[in-house]
Amino acid sequence: QKVTITGFQGSETEIIIPAKIEGCPVTAIGDFAFRGCRSLTSIVLPETVSTIGFFAFKDCTALKSVEIRSTKIQIRAGAFEGCTSLEHIYVPTSMLGYYKNRKNKIYQEKVIPIK
DSSP: OOEEEOOOOOOOSEEEOOSEETTEEEEEEOTTTTTTOTTOOEEEEOTTOOEEOTTTTTTOTTOOEEEEOOSSOEEOTTTTTTOTTOOEEEEOGGGHHHHHTSSOHHHHHHEEEOO
16 A cells, blocks of 8 residues: 555644655655645655655745655646745755756756755
8 A cells, every 4th residue: 555645734844754654655745735834844755755746835835945855756737836935956866857857947946966
């Protein structure tokens, strides 16, 4: 079985998504899962996440930092739309070309390698 994160109802500002929940791999952030989470400032996604859904982080206006550890990922349209404070999207070095070649300006300007 696989786990998809479908929503968030907390007030935490920094979130680290675990690779597994109850022994099952977390493989996706669902459509609209974090939409409008205005307190969220940073999120770390494990290597197991292979999909970030449509508008998953839409209007997370305080979100400054996203770390995507996966080297095999599909990012759906509008995933970071309205994230007006977004400064950096950290990705594995091997994935820099993937992000830099995307048409969406947010990836071309914000992506940097994980240190």
